[in-house]
Amino acid sequence: xxxSTTSASRQRxxxxxxxxxGRSSEHAISCVTAGSVLRVLDPERYEVLPIGISTxxxxxxxxxxxxxxxxxxxxxLPARIDETSGAxxxxxxxxxxxxxxxxxxxxxxxxxxxxxVVFPLLHGPYGEDGTxxxxxDLAGVAYVGSGVLSSAVSMDKEFMKxxxxxxxxxxxxxxxxxxxxxxxxxxxxxxxVAGLGFPVFVKPARAGSSMGISKVHGPEELAAAIEEAxxxxxxxxxxxxxxxxxxxxxxxxxxxxxxxxxxxxxxxxRGGHEFYDFQAKYLDGSTDVVLPAELTDGQLAELNRxxxxxxxxxxxxxxxxxxxxLAQGDGQDDPAAQPYWLVNEVNTMPxxxxxSMYPQMxxxxxxxxxxxxxxxxxxxxARPTGLR
Numbered sequence: 001x002x003x004s005t006t007s008a009s010r011q012r013x014x015x016x017x018x019x020x021x022g023r024s025s026e027h028a029i030s031c032v033t034a035g036s037v038l039r040v041l042d043p044e045r046y047e048v049l050p051i052g053i054s055t056x057x058x059x060x061x062x063x064x065x066x067x068x069x070x071x072x073x074x075x076x077l078p079a080r081i082d083e084t085s086g087a088x089x090x091x092x093x094x095x096x097x098x099x100x101x102x103x104x105x106x107x108x109x110x111x112x113x114x115x116x117v118v119f120p121l122l123h124g125p126y127g128e129d130g131t132x133x134x135x136x137d138l139a140g141v142a143y144v145g146s147g148v149l150s151s152a153v154s155m156d157k158e159f160m161k162x163x164x165x166x167x168x169x170x171x172x173x174x175x176x177x178x179x180x181x182x183x184x185x186x187x188x189x190x191x192x193v194a195g196l197g198f199p200v201f202v203k204p205a206r207a208g209s210s211m212g213i214s215k216v217h218g219p220e221e222l223a224a225a226i227e228e229a230x231x232x233x234x235x236x237x238x239x240x241x242x243x244x245x246x247x248x249x250x251x252x253x254x255x256x257x258x259x260x261x262x263x264x265x266x267x268x269x270r271g272g273h274e275f276y277d278f279q280a281k282y283l284d285g286s287t288d289v290v291l292p293a294e295l296t297d298g299q300l301a302e303l304n305r306x307x308x309x310x311x312x313x314x315x316x317x318x319x320x321x322x323x324x325x326l327a328q329g330d331g332q333d334d335p336a337a338q339p340y341w342l343v344n345e346v347n348t349m350p351x352x353x354x355x356s357m358y359p360q361m362x363x364x365x366x367x368x369x370x371x372x373x374x375x376x377x378x379x380x381x382a383r384p385t386g387l388r
Contacts, residue, residue, distance in 0.1 A: 013047040016377065017100065017118045019132070020070075021053040021081040024124030025211045025232050028080065033352040034121045035070025036359075040370040046377075049100065049115070051089060052081035053122070061102060062086040091115075095140025095385075117380050118143040119373075121349065124207050125233075128349045129155035137386055144380045145318040146348040147388070154314055154348045157205045157237045164343050167313035169306060172242050172325070172342045176205070177226060179234040186223070193222060196240040202226055204233035215241075242342060244327040247293050249303060250350070250361045251311045251320045254375050255382040259311050261304045262361040266293035289357070291364050299326065302341060310346050318379050321350035321358045 018041075020034030021027050034050070041048050050062045062085055088103045098114045118141055120132050130152035136143045146154065153159050158176045165171050175192045182189055193200060202225035204212040212232035214225035229236040250262035268288040295303065307322040314320075323344040328337075350358040352369075362372050 013045060014377070014381070015047045015049065015114065015116045016041070017049045017051050017115045018121060019051045019053065019059075019118055019127075020121040021055075022122040022124065023053070023055055023057050023126040024122070024128075025207060026123035027055055029351060029353065030121055030123045030127070031070045031081065033123070033356070036352045036369075037119065037121060037373055038070070040373055042370070042374075051100075052085055053127070054081045054083060054085070057126070058083050059089045059091070060086040061089045061100075091135065091139055091141075093135060093138035095138070098139060098141050115141055117141070117377055119377065119380075120145060121352065123349060123351065124211075125155070129206060140385050142380045142383070142385055144376045146314075146316045146320070150315045150317065151348050154316070154320070154346045155206050156235075157203065157345065158235070160314065160346060161237075164310060164313055164346075167309065169310055169313060170340065170342050172327075172344070173240040175238045177236040177238060179230065182226060182230075182236075189226075190219060190222060193238050194219060196238065199241045201239045201241060202229050203237050203239065204229045205235040205237045207232045242325040242327045242344075244325050244339060245293075246344075247295075247303065247324045247326055248357050248361070249307045249322055249324070250358050250365075251307055251316070251322060252362065252367070252372070252375065253311075253316075253318055253379055255378045257317070257379070257383065259308055259316075261307050262358075262365040262367075263292035264295065264300070264303055265357050265361050266290040267357070287355075289360065291360060295326075299339070299341075306341055306343060310343055314346055314348075316346065316348055317383070318376055319348070319350070319358070321347045323347070 018034055018038055020030045022030055031052070038048065038050060052060045052062050054060060060081055060083065089100050090103065091100055099111050100115060101111050118136055120127060120143055122128050122132060128151060130148040133143065133148045133151050137148060153163055161171045161174060173196055175196060177189050199215055199217045202214045202216055212229045214228055216222050216225045226236050246267045247264050248267065249264040251259050252262065253259040266289070268290065303324065306324070310322050311320050325342045325344055326339045327342050328339050350356060352359055359369050359372060363369065
């Protein structure tokens, strides 16, 4: 590469591909997240390529007018992306090219040029779980967020809990239900779940946005709840109910990789919702947020320590939202005992919708939405691609 070419490349805008949609049940929420991010990317600094992935896995280069509809409007989620949303694009797994190619009917494929960084705003399987990260590593393209292993482990609630526990972090009691076990011996599964005590929460092991989750009050409700969760994932996690407060905190690693924590938030659900379900989270405004959460100095110090420890134990990069319970007995413990922390989940690509907690927590901490996005992009560009 000549000196003049190098100088020109330094002067041009950073070319960023914002990738969203995807094949998971969280397709629509991913689109809403992308709409929020696209609106704050500075056109003076970034050349933005909005790429939607359809529910059947096709990559589509979307026009600007299409991206303006990526929002929740009057309680309705945006339309799903399909092949009519724009021209089809592909990315070759070739680290010497790092290029996107456009394929339009009746035309010769056209190379768009190199991509400097990808902002993968996909939630759930086939995007947040290490699959897209693996493709980008093969292609030698920088990207925002955690790598393959961290993304995969954090997406899988069973293995996330295993690794956190092995690192000495406190997690709640749970039972994993695999499809084969459920088909072979339902009674054994039911007995294992009963050992947790009711009520329990039944969740798809590798889904988010509260998709497919049920609160089960007794054994007669268990089979239906497991089968509902299996519509999203053949592997299911059943968790013992934790009585206490639901607290979330954000972790952000800027250029240089040193992570820091945001102010914490407490989630309180009202309006007849028994837990923080999809409707309460995104659609009907029945969630109250206490931000910053009211904690003692000791509780806050321990929360911050555990959040950073979880981030590092799972080898997260860029960002994560760590969800906790400040438990006050779980049905077997002494209800008069002192509250204690349990790590509930680590989310490596938390939502960026207008109501999402991650941006709200950082805003209260003095980091605006636009600053948050810029920091994540800078962190992705500063670290090496591939093994690190």
